[in-house]
Amino acid sequence: xxxxxxxxxxxxxxxxxxxxxxxxxxxxxxxxxxxxxxxxxxxxxxxxxxxxxxxxxxxxxxxxxxxxxxxxxxxxxxxxxxxxxxxxxxxxxxxxxxxxxxxxxxxxxxxxxxxxxxxxxxxxxxxxxxxxxxxxxxxxxxxxxxxxxxxxxxxxxxxxxxxx
Amino acid sequence: xxxxxxxxxxxxxxxxxxxxxxxxxxxxxxxxxxxxxxxxxxxxxxxxxxxxxxxxxxxxxxxxxxxxxxxxxxxxxxxxxxxxxxxxxxxxxxxxxxxxxxxxxxxxxxxxxxxxxxxxxxxxxxxxxxxxxxxxxxxxxxxxxxxxxxxxxxxxxxxxxxxxxxxxxxxxxxxxxxxxxxxxxxxxxxxxxxxxxxxxxxxxxxxxxxxxxxxxxxxxxxxxxxxxxxxxxxxxxxxxxxxxxxxxxxxxxxxxxxxxxxxxxxxxxxxxxxxxxxxxxxxxxxxxxxxxxxxxxxxxxxxxxxxxxxxxxxxxxxxxxxxxxxxxxxxxxxxxxxxxxxxxxxxxxxxxxxxxxxxxxxxxxxxxxxxxxxxxxxxxxxxxxxxxxxxxxxxxxxxxxxxxxxxxxxxxxxxxxxxxxxxxxxxxxxxxxxxxxxxxxxxxxxxxxxxxxxxxxxxxxxxxxxxxxxxxxxxxxxxxxxxxxxxxxxxxxxxxxxxxxxxxxxxxxxxxxxxxxxxxxxxxxxxxxxxxxxxxxxxxxxxxxxxxxxxx
Numbered sequence: 149x150x151x152x153x154x155x156x157x158x159x160x161x162x163x164x165x166x167x168x169x170x171x172x173x174x175x176x177x178x179x180x181x182x183x184x185x186x187x188x189x190x191x192x193x194x195x196x197x198x199x200x201x202x203x204x205x206x207x208x209x210x211x212x213x214x215x216x217x218x219x220x221x222x223x224x225x226x227x228x229x230x231x232x233x234x235x236x237x238x239x240x241x242x243x244x245x246x247x248x249x250x251x252x253x254x255x256x257x258x259x260x261x262x263x264x265x266x267x268x269x270x271x272x273x274x275x276x277x278x279x280x281x282x283x284x285x286x287x288x289x290x291x292x293x294x295x296x297x298x299x300x301x302x303x304x305x306x307x308x309x310x311x312x
Numbered sequence: 313x314x315x316x317x318x319x320x321x322x323x324x325x326x327x328x329x330x331x332x333x334x335x336x337x338x339x340x341x342x343x344x345x346x347x348x349x350x351x352x353x354x355x356x357x358x359x360x361x362x363x364x365x366x367x368x369x370x371x372x373x374x375x376x377x378x379x380x381x382x383x384x385x386x387x388x389x390x391x392x393x394x395x396x397x398x399x400x401x402x403x404x405x406x407x408x409x410x411x412x413x414x415x416x417x418x419x420x421x422x423x424x425x426x427x428x429x430x431x432x433x434x435x436x437x438x439x440x441x442x443x444x445x446x447x448x449x450x451x452x453x454x455x456x457x458x459x460x461x462x463x464x465x466x467x468x469x470x471x472x473x474x475x476x477x478x479x480x481x482x483x484x485x486x487x488x489x490x491x492x493x494x495x496x497x498x499x500x501x502x503x504x505x506x507x508x509x510x511x512x513x514x515x516x517x518x519x520x521x522x523x524x525x526x527x528x529x530x531x532x533x534x535x536x537x538x539x540x541x542x543x544x545x546x547x548x549x550x551x552x553x554x555x556x557x558x559x560x561x562x563x564x565x566x567x568x569x570x571x572x573x574x575x576x577x578x579x580x581x582x583x584x585x586x587x588x589x590x591x592x593x594x595x596x597x598x599x600x601x602x603x604x605x606x607x608x609x610x611x612x613x614x615x616x617x618x619x620x621x622x623x624x625x626x627x628x629x630x631x632x633x634x635x636x637x638x639x640x641x642x643x644x645x646x647x648x649x650x651x652x653x654x655x656x657x658x659x660x661x662x663x664x665x666x667x668x669x670x671x672x673x674x675x676x677x678x679x680x681x682x683x684x685x686x687x688x689x690x691x692x693x694x695x696x697x698x699x700x701x702x703x704x705x706x707x708x709x710x711x712x713x714x715x716x717x718x719x720x721x722x723x724x725x726x727x728x729x730x731x732x733x734x735x736x737x738x739x740x741x742x743x744x745x746x747x748x749x750x751x752x753x754x755x756x757x758x759x760x761x762x763x764x765x766x767x768x769x770x771x772x773x774x775x776x777x778x779x780x781x782x783x784x785x786x787x788x789x790x791x792x793x794x795x796x797x798x799x800x801x802x803x804x805x806x807x808x809x810x811x812x813x814x815x816x817x818x819x820x821x822x823x824x825x826x827x828x829x830x831x832x833x834x835x836x837x838x839x840x841x842x843x844x845x846x847x848x849x850x851x852x853x854x855x856x857x858x859x860x861x862x863x864x
Contacts, residue, residue: 196710216364218372256705266703273696273705274689281688282359298717300688301653303356303527305534311360 168226170233170243177237180245183208185229188245192252193269194276200293207279207288214312221271228268235259283307315341316862318572318586319551320559320601323407324847325831326592327541330551331458332855338862340551341584343574345558345593346403349410351543354532358687361531367411368400373748376596381736381759391745392753399596399756399797405553406542407594408798409844413529414510414538415680416461417841418452418849420472420665421445422675426730426837430675436732436761437624439836442806442817449475451849456480459539459848460517463508470665484513484522484656488649489637489723493659493681496781502774507658507680510539510844519543524654526686541848557582560751562589562605562614562827569614569827575749588858592831592851595625599739599803599833600754615821615829620814621804622739625756626838628799629764630677630727633772633789634684635779639719650721657682657723661778664771665840674767677729677840679775684722691717723784725775727768727791728799729840732761739803760793801832801843818857819850830854 168180183205190197190204197204211217211225236244236255244255259265279288281295285307289295295302316338319326326342334340346367360366375392376399392398401408422429424441432438453475455461462481465474483506497504511528515521519536528538536543546553556577563571569589574582591598599622605614613621639647664676684691695713698704704712731737736759741752768791779787807813810822819834821827830851832843839846 193705194710195707214364216366216370253706260703269703269705270696273703273709274693277689277692278359278363281692282363283355283357285357286359295688298688298692298714300717303358303525303531303686305355307355307357307360311357311364311366 166226168230168233170230170237172234172237178233178243180229180233180243182226182229185233185244186225188252189229189232189256190272190276192249192256193272196297197276197280197294200280200297201290202280202288202294203290204276204279204288207282207286208275210286210310210312211275211278224268224271225275228264228272231264231268232259235265285310313339313585315339315584315586317341317588317590317858318343318584319590319592320562320572321345321407321591321593321597321831322405322541322546322553323402323592323594323831324409324541324844325594325851326590327406327545328848328851329590329592329828329830329855329858331545331549332852332859333862334549334551336859341586342546342551342553343557343559343572343584344405344553344555346405346407346555348405348542348553348555349532351532351534351536354410354534356525356527356531358689362687363689367402367404368398369403371396371398374400375745375747375753377742377745377753377755379755379757381757383762385736387736387757399800401594401798404542405546405555406540410532410538410540410542411530412510412538412540412798412844413682414844415660415682415842416463416508416510416845417660417662417678418472419445419448419839419841419846420470422666423837423839424448426675430673433732433761433763436734436763438732439805439807441836442808442813445472448846448849448853449473451852452845454852455845455848458517458852459510459544460512460519460537461508461510461539461845462513464506466503466505468503468505468662470662479508481513481516484509484511484658485524486658487652487655487683490657490659492646492782493657493778496778497661499781500777502661502663502778505660505662507660509656509658512537512539517544518548524656526654528656529685530687558749559593559601560604560749562591562601564605564607564609564614564824564827567609567823568825579749588826588828588862590854590858591827591829591833594831595800595803595833596739596754596756598829598831599625600741602804603739603741604752610823615804615814615823615827617823618811618814620812624733624802624805624836625737625739625800626731626733626802626835627795628838628842629729629731629760629793630768631772631789631791632724632726633775633779633787634722634724635776635782635784635787636720636722637782637784641783641785653686661774664774667770669770674770675730675840676767677727677771679771680726680728681775681778682724682726684724723779723782725772725779725789727771727775728842729764729767729771730837731764731795733802733837734759734761758795760795765791765793799838799843801835801838804829804833805836806834807836819854820857828854828858
């Protein structure tokens, strides 16, 4: 039972560090680690978070393991990364993370015109805000930096354990 | 063991009976589907409470099927697990009363006589209540003392008669902006009413006073000041509460309920015997349990010889709106007042509880004003799109968020008016879909009457006048036919005629000698106020009836 649990945990963590294969429909265009692209794109979407030392990656690990986040939502994050990379290759012939900052913004502007792209950016922004502005216990909101940014004090009592 | 009383559901509908009967020395057991939380366990964790719905069941395990009817009678079917649409409000000891804001208004005498006061409305099944205001008044007063209601009485055209001069607890402290509101109302000739709250302003009844946490609605109260059924009643009595107990069937024989079957968290079945059974699982679930408890004697569902179980489900009609106060238009003192957090807004208007548009008399309603919820993640999420509806990101978005949250604040309002009962608004059970217990899920058929929208619009426009007078910008409102899941009633109407009602005037099933339904299911119409005070009051009334019966 214990080993099964360990294996399960490994699989769940594995989701975040898993490889994303993107294609043009016929040929494989590249392989990227999910977590690498997420890190870059989240910083592109909200640089303020990095400035405040918000640990979004650690928070995203919680989301990928959360019992109350639907599998379809988790899949959508992953698919979005795949489609984002496909768009990057379509526009500039290299994966998203290999592009310059300004070109990455062009790709984001490109996908925002698609319905999936707008939804995906919307989702990513909401996770970024959860990481920044949730209770620091959830490991994103480093020393309440997100709250301090907006002059927010947090409600009392504060949670003592994570709700997962 | 055979209990004197078995109560299904531990919320506002069942707990007054548990409290009264156990204090009178009877053996009482309460079966609650959810878990128990104490004050110590209630934190202000926005991620857990508001983003991940920790107090309601996962929809893949427990869901509803929802059929949304259009005015032409066609409907669209939604599977709750796929659409995310749900009507759960708080599966826990004390139910959703733990999570309410506790805006407490009594129903008014005219609410008990909607049919005879305002006449027939085509397409609506409006009837008068089986009791009148005078019969419920002593229990409204009892709730003020026992559950705890704070406020100050203000004279106005539609003020309901009171047997006591004032509230037992003084009004809670309010934010400075309420002065702007009061002034605006004075200018407009409206009567500003301090909203009574089921929140203790002083420590009493072994509960601590409100500590102005800034996070009241949607959250459990960490001081016990909020008058939840748990803090005010169940924690103050000796009734036995069994948690993780999902009641899936009631048995009956010879017009008597003989047992309540429940599954525990390991899906093991147990049975409770009692002399009297009280059903209070919240309106939708109470009807569902009766319909799922059909037997030889009641082939269409327990207590359903009339065919009325599940019918005439009602919500609160109306909607909400808001206006923003921006620093640019305010003095420095006003800016400070505006940003003061923790204190309540607590203002209501009832000037149009009844109004005439020149053609006919309308039953109107209540408008409650309150600051936008302090949840920081949800406030920031609202900034995600620009004025043209395009999604934003990056530094531009960061600046927008900063400006909005640090130099302005939103005042919101909620309109409450009658949701007229109609044929297509009801509860049934699905013949294929089951929940994690293997029990047929509830089907919620939703339909609203156009009259509700007309009244809601009228009231919202009055609220807008106040916001304009106060100097708010970005004023907006939405009156809609979508039902608020936390304001639900009906399904087991009470009445004097057993052929067209489920319960008698005592809330006892016409068909059964020992079954009472004491949540909001009994209400044939809901009044133009939130329901909780009335649910509590009626449950105390039913408690007296049961006590009288047992003492014989």
